[in-house]
Amino acid sequence: MDEVVIRLNAKNHGAFYLMHEGEQTGEMVIAVDGGVLTAYHTEIIPQAEGKGLARVLLNGMVAYAREHQLKVRPLCAYVHAQFKKHPDEYADIWLKQEGE
Incomplete structure (x- = not known):
């Protein structure tokens, strides 16, 4: 079974890690600052x-x-593409930039 875990350092920089049978199979690099997850x-x-x-x-x-x-x-191309493809699904959390 796949599990998503988050690890952040003291500055709230880190990643979500996708673990499959104890092995890391993917990651999403993020930072959290002032109520915004980038x-x-x-x-x-x-x-x-x-x-x-x-x-x-x-x-x-x-x-x-x-x-x-x-x-x-x-800022991640994949996340941005999914937000643009399914705007209603992510409307509550999407911090749009000018021109989006």
């Missing part, structure tokens, strides 16, 4: 790509943001 980069190990695992990480991040009343700044 998603910088999402990556899945090559042998696990194409299995929907980035979506599992996205869902974990979204759940965390909602639980902690955070807005999300999607």
Whole structure:
């Protein structure tokens, strides 16, 4: 079973990690500051790509943001693409930039 865990350092920089049978199969690099969670980069190990695992990480991040009343700044291309593709699903947490 896949599990999403978050690890943050003292400055609230870190990542969500996707763990599968005790092995890390992906990560989403983030930072939390002033009520905003910034998603910088999402990556899945090559042998696990194409299995929907980035979506599992996205869902974990979204759940965390909602639980902690955070807005999300999607600088990560994957997260931004998903927010644009499903704007109603993420309207409550999406911190849009000018021109979006």
